[in-house]
Amino acid sequence: MDKSKLINAVSVKSGITKKEAELAVETVIDVITQSLVSGKSFSLIGFGKFEVCQREARTRIHPKTGEEFLTKAGKVPVFRVSKSLIQLM
Template sequence: MSRDELIKKMAEAAGITQKAAALALNAMLDGITQSLKKEEKVSLVGFGSFNVAHRKARNGINPKTKKPLKIPARKVPVFKPGKQLKEAVKAGKKK
């Protein structure tokens, strides 16, 4: 599903305009992004949680040249699905 399709679905479900749905989606995504920048955890009960993981620096190999290289430490966003989301996806797989 694309962003535009999600906005249309939100607008239909909430009985609002697509413009209002786009504003709501952008506000939600911005709120999650700002919280993760501050390394705060964002929990949406039943859906899942977003947080920041710290990856340590490590050694790697360039696949083209086979030369070793250093991969720097970094922070990455992580999403952990909630129980309801896991169950909904699992139930969707059944034929």
């Protein structure tokens, strides 16, 4: 499912217009994004948890040339699925 299909599904399920559903979906995405940018996690109980994890710098090998290079350390977003959602599958 992509973003437009999500907006349509929210619109149909909640009985609101597509414009209102688009605003709701965009708002949720913005809230999650702002939470992650500020370094906080975002949990949806029964669905999962969005977190920011620290990635260490490490040496990698270029597959074509075999040359080694160093990747930068940095922060990456991570999603962890809740156990209750896993049990539904």
